[in-house]
Amino acid sequence: MKRRLFSLTVAAAALASSLPALAQTSWDLPAAYPATNFHSVNLATFASDVEKASNGKLKITVHPGASLFKAPEIKRAVQGGQAQAGEILLTAYQNEWQMFGADGIPFLATSYADSKKLYAAQKPILQKKLAEQGMVLLYAVAWPPQGLYSKKPVASAADLKGSKWRAYSPATSRIAELVGAQPVTVQAAELSQALATGVVENNMTSGATGVDSKLYEHLKFYYDVQAWLPKNAVIVNKKAFDALDKPTQDALLKAAADAEARGWAASEKVNTDTMATLKANGMSVEPPSAALKADLQKVGATMLQEWLSKAGPEGQQMIDAYRK
Numbered sequence: 001m002k003r004r005l006f007s008l009t010v011a012a013a014a015l016a017s018s019l020p021a022l023a024q025t026s027w028d029l030p031a032a033y034p035a036t037n038f039h040s041v042n043l044a045t046f047a048s049d050v051e052k053a054s055n056g057k058l059k060i061t062v063h064p065g066a067s068l069f070k071a072p073e074i075k076r077a078v079q080g081g082q083a084q085a086g087e088i089l090l091t092a093y094q095n096e097w098q099m100f101g102a103d104g105i106p107f108l109a110t111s112y113a114d115s116k117k118l119y120a121a122q123k124p125i126l127q128k129k130l131a132e133q134g135m136v137l138l139y140a141v142a143w144p145p146q147g148l149y150s151k152k153p154v155a156s157a158a159d160l161k162g163s164k165w166r167a168y169s170p171a172t173s174r175i176a177e178l179v180g181a182q183p184v185t186v187q188a189a190e191l192s193q194a195l196a197t198g199v200v201e202n203n204m205t206s207g208a209t210g211v212d213s214k215l216y217e218h219l220k221f222y223y224d225v226q227a228w229l230p231k232n233a234v235i236v237n238k239k240a241f242d243a244l245d246k247p248t249q250d251a252l253l254k255a256a257a258d259a260e261a262r263g264w265a266a267s268e269k270v271n272t273d274t275m276a277t278l279k280a281n282g283m284s285v286e287p288p289s290a291a292l293k294a295d296l297q298k299v300g301a302t303m304l305q306e307w308l309s310k311a312g313p314e315g316q317q318m319i320d321a322y323r324k
Ligand code: PCA
Pocket: 089, 143, 144, 168, 187, 188, 204, 205, 206, 207, 208, 209, 230
């Protein structure tokens, strides 16, 4: 009996000593949008691609729906290493550095093609800034174009005066101010609740978030303004990245490049599909009137000037690179 126990112990010890060879790194990746959202679905595929391509050496657990960290806390969590990786909405961090907000400026880039050009102009400085902050950019994917959801019909910006406007970024708050509405910052995870309780009565976001948050249950009008396409970026703590062996780093970067291509394609498809879903759920989906469009374009022109004056030469260079 004793001998048997001894040989079992020896076997267990032998097994344990062979473990480092199979060592697995586990990462947490907090994200702020529901599991069914196309960004989250893409993250799940990305995580499983990484696990396969690294032969199980790197396991990434995605935590969607702001379940691990609230949206505005994710960047700092990755920077501080509380989470090894995370997905952030770049424009939400504009107050920290103006360049983060370049894709939140209304009417600067309104199509997928222009949005990709803007990303190309923004990417090198984003990578540099994140590196200075101890992080690595893995990939970024645009949300579908942003339109206006409202409880009441909106013929021109005058109809927005005094309304309770949901904002998700400094830029969306600024739009509210410029049209005379009252901005209230509400994260996507709390949007349906805020609408149900009457905290807000309109907002600008995508068809994707409209469907995720069932905005048609509270708001009957959608104006397909196509004003800008903000991006989500997936970032990783640099120390965590550097701790991986080279083959695992390569597997991660390859899976990230695939996720970026897949995400942009998914975004376009989701844009088309969600417009149909909004209509099927009784929402009026229309282009904005000429007056509303002109009013919002004026807001966009003001915001671009404001952004350029804050962003300085770095901002001007980026806009020039984008427009080239
Ligand atoms: N949905 C996110 C950000 C942009 C979008 O389309 C939101 O409404 O919070």
